Amino acid sequence: MPVDQLxxxxxxxxxxxxxxVEADPALxxxxxxxxxxxxxxxxxxxxxxxxxxxxxxxxxxxASAAGIPVVTRGAGTGLAGGAIAGxxxxxxxxxxxxxxxxxxxxNRLAVVEPGILNGRLNxxxxxxxxxxxxxxxxxxxxxxxxxIAMNAGGLLCAKYGVTREAVLALKVxxxxxxxxxxxHRTVKGVTGYDLCALMIGSEGTMGIIVEATLKLLPxxxxxxxTIGAFFDTVEEAAAAASSVxxxxxxxxxxxxxxxxxxxxxxxxxxQDLSGRGAYLLIQCDGPAAEDTxxxxxxxxxxxxxxxxxxxxxDETRRLLDFxxxxxxxxxxxxxxxxxxxxxxxxxxTDAFAVIRSLEEKYDVLIPTTCHAGDGNLHPTFVFExxxxxxxxxxxxxxxxxxxxxxxxxxxxxxxxxxxxxxWLQDELxxxxxxxxxxxxxxxxxxxxxxxxxxxxxxA
Amino acid sequence: MPVDQLxxxxxxxxxxxxxxVEADPALxxxxxxxxxxxxxxxxxxxxxxxxxxxxxxxxxxxASAAGIPVVTRGAGTGLAGGAIAGxxxxxxxxxxxxxxxxxxxxNRLAVVEPGILNGRLNxxxxxxxxxxxxxxxxxxxxxxxxxIAMNAGGLLCAKYGVTREAVLALKVxxxxxxxxxxxHRTVKGVTGYDLCALMIGSEGTMGIIVEATLKLLPxxxxxxxTIGAFFDTVEEAAAAASSVxxxxxxxxxxxxxxxxxxxxxxxxxxQDLSGRGAYLLIQCDGPAAEDTxxxxxxxxxxxxxxxxxxxxxDETRRLLDFxxxxxxxxxxxxxxxxxxxxxxxxxxTDAFAVIRSLEEKYDVLIPTTCHAGDGNLHPTFVFExxxxxxxxxxxxxxxxxxxxxxxxxxxxxxxxxxxxxxWLQDELxxxxxxxxxxxxxxxxxxxxxxxxxxxxxxA
Numbered sequence: 001m002p003v004d005q006l007x008x009x010x011x012x013x014x015x016x017x018x019x020x021v022e023a024d025p026a027l028x029x030x031x032x033x034x035x036x037x038x039x040x041x042x043x044x045x046x047x048x049x050x051x052x053x054x055x056x057x058x059x060x061x062x063a064s065a066a067g068i069p070v071v072t073r074g075a076g077t078g079l080a081g082g083a084i085a086g087x088x089x090x091x092x093x094x095x096x097x098x099x100x101x102x103x104x105x106x107n108r109l110a111v112v113e114p115g116i117l118n119g120r121l122n123x124x125x126x127x128x129x130x131x132x133x134x135x136x137x138x139x140x141x142x143x144x145x146x147x148i149a150m151n152a153g154g155l156l157c158a159k160y161g162v163t164r165e166a167v168l169a170l171k172v173x174x175x176x177x178x179x180x181x182x183x184h185r186t187v188k189g190v191t192g193y194d195l196c197a198l199m200i201g202s203e204g205t206m207g208i209i210v211e212a213t214l215k216l217l218p219x220x221x222x223x224x225x226t227i228g229a230f231f232d233t234v235e236e237a238a239a240a241a242s243s244v245x246x247x248x249x250x251x252x253x254x255x256x257x258x259x260x261x262x263x264x265x266x267x268x269x270x271q272d273l274s275g276r277g278a279y280l281l282i283q284c285d286g287p288a289a290e291d292t293x294x295x296x297x298x299x300x301x302x303x304x305x306x307x308x309x310x311x312x313x314d315e316t317r318r319l320l321d322f323x324x325x326x327x328x329x330x331x332x333x334x335x336x337x338x339x340x341x342x343x344x345x346x347x348x349t350d351a352f353a354v355i356r357s358l359e360e361k362y363d364v365l366i367p368t369t370c371h372a373g374d375g376n377l378h379p380t381f382v383f384e385x386x387x388x389x390x391x392x393x394x395x396x397x398x399x400x401x402x403x404x405x406x407x408x409x410x411x412x413x414x415x416x417x418x419x420x421x422x423w424l425q426d427e428l429x430x431x432x433x434x435x436x437x438x439x440x441x442x443x444x445x446x447x448x449x450x451x452x453x454x455x456x457x458x459a
Numbered sequence: 460m461p462v463d464q465l466x467x468x469x470x471x472x473x474x475x476x477x478x479x480v481e482a483d484p485a486l487x488x489x490x491x492x493x494x495x496x497x498x499x500x501x502x503x504x505x506x507x508x509x510x511x512x513x514x515x516x517x518x519x520x521x522a523s524a525a526g527i528p529v530v531t532r533g534a535g536t537g538l539a540g541g542a543i544a545g546x547x548x549x550x551x552x553x554x555x556x557x558x559x560x561x562x563x564x565x566n567r568l569a570v571v572e573p574g575i576l577n578g579r580l581n582x583x584x585x586x587x588x589x590x591x592x593x594x595x596x597x598x599x600x601x602x603x604x605x606x607i608a609m610n611a612g613g614l615l616c617a618k619y620g621v622t623r624e625a626v627l628a629l630k631v632x633x634x635x636x637x638x639x640x641x642x643h644r645t646v647k648g649v650t651g652y653d654l655c656a657l658m659i660g661s662e663g664t665m666g667i668i669v670e671a672t673l674k675l676l677p678x679x680x681x682x683x684x685t686i687g688a689f690f691d692t693v694e695e696a697a698a699a700a701s702s703v704x705x706x707x708x709x710x711x712x713x714x715x716x717x718x719x720x721x722x723x724x725x726x727x728x729x730q731d732l733s734g735r736g737a738y739l740l741i742q743c744d745g746p747a748a749e750d751t752x753x754x755x756x757x758x759x760x761x762x763x764x765x766x767x768x769x770x771x772x773d774e775t776r777r778l779l780d781f782x783x784x785x786x787x788x789x790x791x792x793x794x795x796x797x798x799x800x801x802x803x804x805x806x807x808t809d810a811f812a813v814i815r816s817l818e819e820k821y822d823v824l825i826p827t828t829c830h831a832g833d834g835n836l837h838p839t840f841v842f843e844x845x846x847x848x849x850x851x852x853x854x855x856x857x858x859x860x861x862x863x864x865x866x867x868x869x870x871x872x873x874x875x876x877x878x879x880x881x882w883l884q885d886e887l888x889x890x891x892x893x894x895x896x897x898x899x900x901x902x903x904x905x906x907x908x909x910x911x912x913x914x915x916x917x918a
Contacts, residue, residue, distance in 0.1 A: 105705050106805040129707050151649045158646055164656065165624050178890050186801040187617055187833035188871035190610045190660045191879075191886045192913065193895050197623065197656035201649050218707030221747075246564050248588050248677030288680075288746030342645040346565040374646035412647035420650075427650045431637050435901060436652050442897045454651065 006088065009066045010046050013090070016058045022047040031071075031091040034078040035138075037337060037388065038418055040086030044071070047091040053171065053179060053210045059092050060208070060448070061177040069451050070175070072204040074115060074143030078150065079338055080417025082203045082453050092208065094145055101211070103128055108216045109168060109185065114145020114209050130216040133160040136413070137327070145209045151201030153413025155253045158373030160217070162413070164200045168215050172199055172207035175448040185213055198439075203415050204450040206443040220285045224252070225293035227282040228319040229305035234258045237278035238349045240303035241372035244282070244296050245345060251296060253283035254373035258352065260359075261326050261367040264382075268329035280305065280372065281323045283316075326369050330380050333365070337381040337388050339396060341403035342412030345375045354402045355379050362395040376412035400426070416454045424454065465547065468525045469505050472549070475517045481506040490530075490550040493537040494597075496796060496847065497877055499545030503530070506550040512630065512638060512669045518551050519667070519907070520636040528910050529634070531663040533574060533602030537609065538797055539876025541662045541912050551667065553604055560670070562587055567675045568627060568644065573604020573668050589675040592619040595872070596786070604668045610660030612872025614712045617832030619676070621872070623659045627674050631658055631666035634907040644672055657898075662874050663909040665902040679744045683711070684752035686741040687778040688764035693717045696737035697807045699762035700831035703741070703755050704804060710755060712742035713832035717811065719818075720785050720826040723841075727788035739764065739831065740782045742775075785828050789839050792824070796840040796847050798855060800862035801871030804834045813861045814838050821854040835871035859885070875913045883913065 013021045022028060028043040045068065050056045063070045071085035072092045085091040098115035105128055112121060118132070119140035125131050134147050135154035142152070148170070152163045160166075169183030183189070183196030199206055231237040237256050244254065257265075257279040266273040280300060284293040290311065297309045310316055330336055343351045348370065355366050355377075368379040379399060381392045400410050400423045410420050410427050425433045437455060440447075451457065472480045481487060487502040504527065509515045522529045530544035531551045544550040557574035564587055571580060577591070578599035584590050593606050594613035601611070607629070611622045619625075628642030642648070642655030658665055690696040696715050703713065716724075716738040725732040739759060743752040749770065756768045769775055789795055802810045807829065814825050814836075827838040838858060840851045859869050859882045869879050869886050884892045896914060899906075910916065 104803075104805065106701050107803045108704065109803075151653070153647050153649075161620075161624065162647055162649075164653065165620065180891050180894070181888070182891060184801070184868050185803050185866045186835070186868055186871065187804075188612050188621055188801045188830075188835050189868035190612075190621075190872060190874050191869045192875065192883060192891075193665075193898060194610070194623065194656055194660055195891065195895070195898075197653055197659075200656075201653055206652075218709065221707075242565050245567065248680075250677065286745075286747070287750065291746065342643070342647050344563075344566045344568075344644050345646075346563065371647075376645070376647050407644045409643050409645055409648035410650045412645065413649060415649050416651065424651060429640070432639050432641060432651075432654065435639070436654065438901045439652060439654075439898060442894060442901060 005066055006045055009062060009068055012062045013046055013048055013059065016062065017048060017055055020049045020051070030076070031073065031085050034076045034081060034084050036079045036081045036417065036419055037335060038081035038084065040084045042087040044085035044087065044089045044091045047093060049093045049096050051096050053173065056092065056173045056208055056210050057177040057179060059090065060173055060175055063090055064176050064446065064448055067446060067448070070448055071450050072208045074146030075117065075141055077138045077142040078146065078415070078417065079340070080415040080419045082150065082415050082417035083146070095143065097210065100124065105130065107185070110214045110216060112144055112212055112214060114212060115143050118142055118144055118147055125216060126219065129219050131219055132214050132216055133166050134163040144212060144214070148200055148209055148212055149202065149204050150415045153376060155255065155371060157371065158254065159250050159252050164197055166215050167196065167200055167212060169213035170196050170199055170209055171211035173210050174207050175444040175446065180207065183213065201415070203417060203454050205440055205454050206449065208449070222287055222289055223311055224283050224285045224316065225289045225309065225311045226316045226319050227293055227297050227300060227307060227309045228322065229280045229300040229307045230276045231280065231305050232277040234278040234352050235349050236304045237280045238352065238372065240280055240300045240305055242345065243299045243303055245373070247299060249292055249296055251282045251373065252285045253281065255281040255323050256370040256372040257323065257326055258368045260365060261369055264329040264333055264367050265325050268332050269325055279322070281319060330367055330382055334382045334384050335386060337392060337396065339379045339381065339399060340376070340411045340414040341379070341399060341408055342374065342376040343403055343406045343408035347406040347408065348372065348375055350406055351377055351402065355399070358395045358398055362391045364392055364395055375408070418453060421454060421456045464525055465504055468521060468527055471521045472505055472507055472518065475521065476507060476514055479508045479510065489535070490532065490544050493535045493540060493543050495538045495540045495876065495878055496794060497540035497543065499543045501546040503544035503546065503548045503550045506552060508552045508555050510555050512632065515551065515632045515667055515669050516636040516638060518549065519632055519634055522549055523635050523905065523907055526905060526907070528907055530909050531667045533605030534576065534600055536597045536601040537605065537874070537876065538799070539870070539874040539878045541609065541874050541876035541909070542605070554602065556669065559583065564589065566644070569673045569675060571603055571671055571673060573671060574602050577601055577603055577606055584675060585678065588678050590678055591673050591675055592625050593622040603671060603673070607659055607668055607671055608661065608663050609874045612835060614714065614830060616830065617713065618709050618711050623656055625674050626655065626659055626671060628672035629655050629658055629668055630670035632669050633666050634903040634905065639666065642672065660874070662876060662913050664899055664913050665908065667908070681746055681748055682770055683742050683744045683775065684748045684768065684770045685775045685778050686752055686756050686759060686766060686768045687781065688739045688759040688766045689735045690739065690764050691736040693737040693811045694808050695763045696739045697811065697831065699739055699759045699764055701804065702758045702762055704832070706758060708751055708755055710741045710832065711744045712740065714740040714782050715829040715831040716782065716785055717827045719824060720828055723788040723792055723826050724784050727791050728784055738781070740778060789826055789841055793841045793843050794845060796851060796855065798838045798840065798858060799835070799870045799873040800838070800858060800867055801833065801835040802862055802865045802867035806865040806867065807831065807834055809865055810836055810861065814858070817854045817857055821850045823851055823854055834867070877912060880913060880915045
């Protein structure tokens with residue numbers, strides 16, 4: 001694109017949205033990265049901080065007229081490179097559109113702007129006796145709009161569902177500036193195709209989410225009861241998790257840490273975890289929490305676990321903190337590439353076996369935590385330096401293939417973004433890939449919105 | 460289309476699927492109707508009873524080559540005219556594809572063919588301690604494939620969600636015979652766009668569902684506790700329902716019957732219901748059912764209700780049967796046009812007020828039952844004869860407009876089909892309507908699949 005046209009576009013943005021456009025390369029650097037470890041090839045053309053739906057429409061019209069890409073960004077906490085921008089691209093930040101427009105107790109819904117942080121929203125909802133279920137680990141620093149754009153998961157999904165189940169309706173701005181209202185304010189609604197569900201998880205490639213009507217739940221009565229159990233092997237821990245599911249229990253949280261992760265935690269915290277082969281953290285909520293937790297503790301004990309069970313707040317925090325220490329412990333070991341495959345629950349043990357074999361084959365460390373209630377594994381490659389070594393990409397590639405071979409998926413909750421776009425077609429197959437590409441074209445015929453994300457460029 | 464070509468097509472079907480093609484007009488009559496009261500203009504060209512995915516692909520290839528429409532049909536229990544076929548159309552029955560291919564307790568899923576009846580599936584799943592949550596009133600006679608094609612609702616949606624939340628993956632045959640696998644076998648999965656959610660509720664216009672991977676739930680421990688409460692007015696009953704929600708309760712069932720419905724039931728069953736203005740039926744399940752039900756009974760009592768509460772199976776059946784008698788009671792009064800609007804919960808009283816005013820304005824009876832937990836109303840027009848009188852269509856049209864004005868939707872759970880296609884654009888708006896039409900074209904460029912349903916012809 002001629003430099004003149006780029007300059008004209010930045011000028012047009014400055015004129016239309018005075019004081020809200022940043023074009024100083026030094027200040028644009030943060031927009032070239034997220035939490036995936038990935039960086040774009042250089043600084044974007046400009047960043048715009050939108051404050052209203054009209055602002056977003058204005059940016060889209062200017063960008064469309066010039067054929068310049070728009071990369072939408074919330075808090076930049078993504079793990080797939082989905083919201084990073086490079087040269088010649090406009091970054092559109094929705095972080096300042098962070099208001100709550102409505103909370104309705106009777107309709108159990110909230111209408112919010114996309115930039116509000118998940119944790120902040122939930123803190124406010126608690127005063128109404130309500131909560132919004134999506135709980136990505138990033139919830140205190142990630143936006144609701146970003147959670148929706150990625151169809152975020154978290155710890156509670158086996159019981160409370162993914163983000164898709166927690167959104168009733170969206171307002172979305174298309175590439176040409178058209179404002180679309182999709183979904184329903186009602187609990188049920190089957191008029192036409194479900195574009196709201198389609199938009200959730202589309203990673204900024206179809207439309208820009210500018211308002212969301214969220215389905216809320218009443219806060220659960222009673223407290224939680226938490227179980228921590230060490231096992232000799234990851235197979236034993238996985239078998240225990242499997243027994244919990246097969247017996248019909250629905251714990252809110254069921255997390256697994258493997259031996260490699262425990263070794264990292266031991267080194268990081270100074271705890272003696274020698275001889276510990278795996279850890280299972282389970283939390284029950286709801287009116288029958290105590291009874292259910294006791295039954296689950298028995299299951300874990302019968303499966304060979306060394307079991308703690310508690311309803312005491314301090315003890316609970318200690319058990320949860322042990323799980324939470326995994327990420328910092330890994331971070332302290334080097335640079336991380338956090339992977340995110342999901343497999344059917346009955347293939348978790350197979351997935352762990354493959355991970356162990358990849359460690360040997362590629363001489364890399366892959367400590368792995370797992371949302372054991374839903375088969376979503378986070379094998380985490382740890383390495384030195386800032387560039388992902390080619391051996392790790394090779395191992396990651398084998399890991400993805402394994403996930404598909406086991407009947408699973410490339411990504412359980414982090415999304416495709418830049419990181420996995422080269423494997424997208426492997427999972428979808430050529431026919432579905434082509435259909436998805438053509439659906440993208442229906443919404444964004446000139447490929448203005450987040451081009452190169454999800455789908456490889458020039459696909 | 461030349462008669463020769465039609466004859467050739469029927470011949471090609473006979474040759475490809477010997478013994479499974481019906482072309483005798485006398486035997487094709489059932490396919491011209493469903494339970495909506497709507498009839499197509501005449502008998503279809505032929506009916507094919509598919510027994511395998513390959514059969515479906517064969518039919519699609521033959522139909523596509525000749526440009527002949529294919530109308531997919533399960534049990535024909537729909538309420539929107541979505542699965543009825545007329546002259547020059549092939550009806551493709553999936554009723555004989557009714558097998559269960561897999562039940563996995565550990566993965567909490569079942570893989571089924573589309574023609575299996577919902578009730579039969581659930582009877583089998585019960586032996587595994589599992590169930591599939593979608594519970595349309597038709598469940599004993601409607602197919603799982605039909606439930607998915609319409610994104611069926613039911614009584615339990617406020618607590619357990621609609622059909623969309625209960626489907627993990629689908630196999631779908633496209634108009635040209637391509638077989639597509641969409642969705643995931645895993646609980647979580649965010650690879651690419653969510654075509655599985657998009658396909659659910661698409662009413663046979665995008666693809667033909669030939670296999671479904673269903674997300675199951677463990678059967679709830681403990682029994683149910685049921686509450687029946689009469690109120691003087693529908694406003695009081697709606698206020699009671701609203702209090703139940705605002706206090707954070709999640710009953711499994713919360714059904715409302717208005718005075719007009721009670722009058723019909725009284726006439727049908729001979730009960731003395733004089734002075735009764737509305738009825739609320741509430742059922743609680745789960746481990747805290749008893750405690751929750753007691754609290755809800757108090758709420759209903761404080762709202763002015765005459766309250767019964769029971770955990771006794773016979774008494775429970777009596778309370779449920781009272782609600783179930785509404786439909787037969789209405790049927791005994793004449794021909795029914797069952798409507799299906801949904802409004803935000805806090806607008807239910809407004810919706811009832813409009814229904815009463817429409818009764819006066821058009822001099823018609825509109826007894827109304829309501830899924831009060833989710834604001835889904837079934838205003839039912841009762842009339843003599845088989846043709847819907849124009850006054851009733853006019854009243855229905857006003858009802859739809861009212862639903863939209865109240866922030867609701869044309870259809871909560873029955874779908875658009877033929878019956879509401881003329882109002883589709885009113886709800887979607889022109890831009891979204893156009894996008895939906897173009898998405899249909901991506902899947903079915905020659906408009907072979909269920910043309911004229913959902914979207915008006917020549918739209």
